[in-house]
Amino acid sequence: MKTGLRRTSLYIPGNNPSMLQNASVYGADCIILDLEDAITVTEKDSARILVRNALRSIRYGTTEVTVRVNALSTHFGQEDFMEIIPMKPDAVRLPKCEAPEDVVQADQLITEIERKNGIEIGSVKIIPMIESALGGINLLDIVRSSRRITGVNYGAEDYTADIGAVRTKEGRELDDIRAKIVVAARIAGVHALDSVFADVNDSDGLFDEAYAARRLGFDGKSVIHPRQIPVVHRAFTPSQKEISFARRVVHAIEEAKQKKSGVIALNGKMIDAPVVTKARKIIALAEAAGYRDEGVLS
Amino acid sequence: MTLDKNVRVIPDTLPGIKNVRSFQAGATSSLAEMPRTPKRCGKIVSTVREALHRAGIRDGMTLSFHHHLRNGDLVVNMVLDIVAEMGIRDITLAPSALFPVHEALLRHVKNGVIRTIQGSVNGPVGQAASHGEFVAPVVLRSHGGRVRAIQTGDLHVDIAILAAPSADQMGNVSGVIGPSACGSLGYAFTDAQYADTVIAITDNLLPYPVTPFSLLQTEVDWVVPVEKIGVPEKIVSGTLKITQDPMRLLIAEQVARVVEESGLLIDGFSMQAGAGGISLAASACIRESMKKRGVRGSFISGGITGQSVDMLKEGLFRTLLDVQSFDLEAVASLACNPNHVEMSASFYANTAAKGCVVDMLDVAVLGATQVDTDFNVNVNTESDGVLLHGIGGHMDTAAGAKITVIVTPLFRGRMPMVVDQVITRTTPGNTVDVVVTERGIAVNPGRKDLLDNLRGKGLPLMDIHDLKKMAENMTGVPSMPPFGERIIGIVEYRDGSIIDVIRQRV
Structure with missing residues (x-):
């Protein structure tokens, strides 16, 4: 993680040189260079080469760079790892995780490649993706299976197809997995990342979904088009009220530290660790948004 | 002897009158001294050849054309084919612009009918020029x-x-009606006023008088009806769609932000933006900004699109000043909305006129094929040094507008667009104020006032040298294309001075 935020993760098809070149200009916190579902079988090798070269030569600045590799259970997974890991992406997105072993296997392979290439062990992080009923059931074990994991994501289409749910715009069929993702992520201390909103022309629908995701506890959402980025960022921007409360919390903490006071209180109420964590997160989100006056959670 | 009651005693001299001549009814001798042919009720000739013949066409003459029929134009090729058939050679072509459809002219360049071009060369004709196919630059x-x-x-x-979408027998011409309707005929006004002979070619001859007329019977010598002057679907487009390309949209949004923070987005605001992808999207973003802020602008000038028409209807602007109508909505609006006005190229952009529209512009949004670190802009030659584009109103609007914004991606393909030195200098850097790319915005250091307005507003402002370095970090430093010694093109600044020359590609 570079900015520490993952409000938006922008999918970029790995076989499109121009999009790879410009992936970071749209302001997403994170980009996902995709070798998996966006790439047809016949394009797998060329996309892999392109993404490898993009990682080698393009400066993505403060944007977190992740690569969605193919699952190790496929023909392409192993080779994706061999080409991509030496280029030191910030993380790999590991699709179709169904059991802790899927992550462990990837972790071991990454360790091996890091060692071979003189890369500090543990540099490349893992973000598992849950895309099946089995993955959903094993979720907590999966997110606790590796120290490399810094976030967890799910694939709405694959997941609903697997559980036999009907996909709707309202997305009630995802209530269960969304709740599970957030809870598991909190237990593991990693980011909870929401799936994509497919209708790129419906920015109101996107905003509502992203706003709901934030209220549920998600840290961000994947996006499939650059124009979705500002909408999701708006949804993930705290309100003025939240920001000023967070500021006061942090101020009280600093003050207490200076006074070496063990008990921290604000307006007569005790401040405990989770409140402080939340306050720091809100300030980070507010600063990333670059403005203070147009919060949405008033 | 009975005196005719109509006879008047007219003295030989009268105060204030230089040469006193007595009126004589029916006499032709006095009328013969009038500067133009008397009482011309019909100017129709049956063929273009006949009209050219009556115009006294001969070797070495200059023939002018206007480009409102764009890529649907059939007139330029038709006329030059006839000129060639007539055995005429060494013609200087003076079009306001050419399009890919005019590639057919190249055989007349090869066979000596066309000597050179003065005005604008574009596309394949420009390519031919770059490869030295014209006798004169x-x-x-x-x-x-x-x-x-x-x-x-x-x-x-x-x-x-x-090229007359509609005309009557006296040579009044309308651009808004007829199968080849193109809207404004703004670029043709000066040609009609200043040419020795004016020939209107039409595929829609209407009873006298045709209205609304733009070009006038007072200037037209001959009218030639032909079957077809244009291909309608290639003349004007349907509604021009705003680009979906996220990169272009990003640049467009940044332009709107610059305009918002420039201090000019207040009541009375005026602007010009082309019909290119980024420009059109930038207009759309500025439109939203105006709505949000409740700004009522004064005018949009230049090439007019359906989007400009919508902004007029929404009350965001009071007037459209139209030198060229880009789409069907613009043509329809020009025909019926009194606040949508046709203007001549002189009224629009002529620095020698007693006042032109560009000098009243607040903001001009213009494209570029290259910009250099001195803010000079190239719109003529591509990165390979080949002459591909005309100037249009680029240097005119840049010189006139209070803020000239150049929009360009930082690189196209593998070529950086911000460079040390442009291959061809079209528009001088001192008339360019801001360069907006997807990765950063550079303000001309000469515009400290603007820089002060834009600072601290969350815009990605950069020194243009840093922008150049950023591009080169991605693409490497391009080498200059290989040029020979021979000059094949001359770029004339709007005041008649020479701002650059273009050499032959080798």
């Missing part, structure tokens, strides 16, 4: 510069050919 002028050159005699037009 082509002269490139802006829309305003072309008018100035014609008016001053720098460019003398022997025969002006008007």
Whole structure:
């Protein structure tokens, strides 16, 4: 993680040189260079080469760079790892995780490649993706299976197809997995990342979904088009009220530290660790948004 | 002897009258001294050949054309085919612009019918120029510069050919009706006024008088009805769609932000933006900003699109000043909305006129094929050094507008667009204020006032040298294309001075 935020993760098809070149200009916190579902079988090798070269030569600045590799259970997974890991992406997105072993296997392979290439062990992080009923059931074990994991994501289409749910715009069929993702992520201390909103022309629908995701506890959402980025960022921007409360919390903490006071209180109420964590997160989100006056959670 | 009651005693001298001549009813001798042919009720001739013959066409003459029929134009090729058939050679072509459809002219360049071009060369004809196919260098002028050159005699037009979407027998011409309707005929006005002979070619001859008329019977010598002057679907497009390309949209949004923070987005605001992808999207973003802020602008000028028409209807602008109508909505609006006004190229952009529209512009949003670190802009030659584009109103609007914004991606393909030195200098850096790319915005250091307005507003402001370095970090430093010694093109600034020359590609 570079900015520490993952409000938006922008999918970029790995076989499109121009999009790879410009992936970071749209302001997403994170980009996902995709070798998996966006790439047809016949394009797998060329996309892999392109993404490898993009990682080698393009400066993505403060944007977190992740690569969605193919699952190790496929023909392409192993080779994706061999080409991509030496280029030191910030993380790999590991699709179709169904059991802790899927992550462990990837972790071991990454360790091996890091060692071979003189890369500090543990540099490349893992973000598992849950895309099946089995993955959903094993979720907590999966997110606790590796120290490399810094976030967890799910694939709405694959997941609903697997559980036999009907996909709707309202997305009630995802209530269960969304709740599970957030809870598991909190237990593991990693980011909870929401799936994509497919209708790129419906920015109101996107905003509502992203706003709901934030209220549920998600840290961000994947996006499939650059124009979705500002909408999701708006949804993930705290309100003025939240920001000023967070500021006061942090101020009280600093003050207490200076006074070496063990008990921290604000307006007569005790401040405990989770409140402080939340306050720091809100300030980070507010600063990333670059403005203070147009919060949405008033 | 009975005195005719109509006879009047007229003295030989009268105060204030230089040469006193007595009126004589029916006499032709006095009328013969009038400057133009008397009482011309019909100017129709049956063929273009006949009209050219009556115009006294001969070797070495200059023929002018206007480009409102764009890529649907059939007139330029038709006329030059006939000129060739007539055995005429060494013609200087003076079009306000050419399009890919005019590639057919190249055989007349090869066979000596066309000697050179003065005005604008584009596409395949430009390519041919770059490879040295013209006998004399082509002269490139802006829309305003072309008018100035014609008016001053720098460019003398022997025969002006008007592509007339509708005309009557006296030579009144309308651009808004007829199967080849193109809207404004703004670029043709000066040609009609200054050419020795003016021929209107039409595929829609209407009973006298045709209205609303733009080009006038007072200037037209001959009218030639033909079957077809244009291909409608290639003349004007349907509604021009705003680009979906996220990169272009990003640049467009940044332009709107610059305009918002410039201090100019207040009541009375005026602007010009082209019909290119980024420009059109930038207009759309500025439109939203105006709505949000409740700003009522004064005018949009230049090439007019359906989007400009919508902004007029929404009350965001009071007036459209139209030198060229880009789409069907613009044509329809020009025909019926009194606040949508046709303007001549002189009115629009002529620096030698007693006042032109570009000088009243707040903001001009313009494209570029290259910009250099001194803010000079190239719009003529591509990165390979080949002459591909005309100037249009680029240098005119840049010189006039309070803020000239150049929009360009930082690189196209593998070529950086911000460079040390442009291959061809079209628009001088001192008339360019801001360069907006997807990765950063550079403000001309000469515009400290603007820089002060834009600072601290969350815009990605950068020194243009840093922008250049950023591009080169991605693409490497391109080498200059290989040029020979021979000059194949001359870029004339709007005041008639020479701002650059273009050499032959080898």
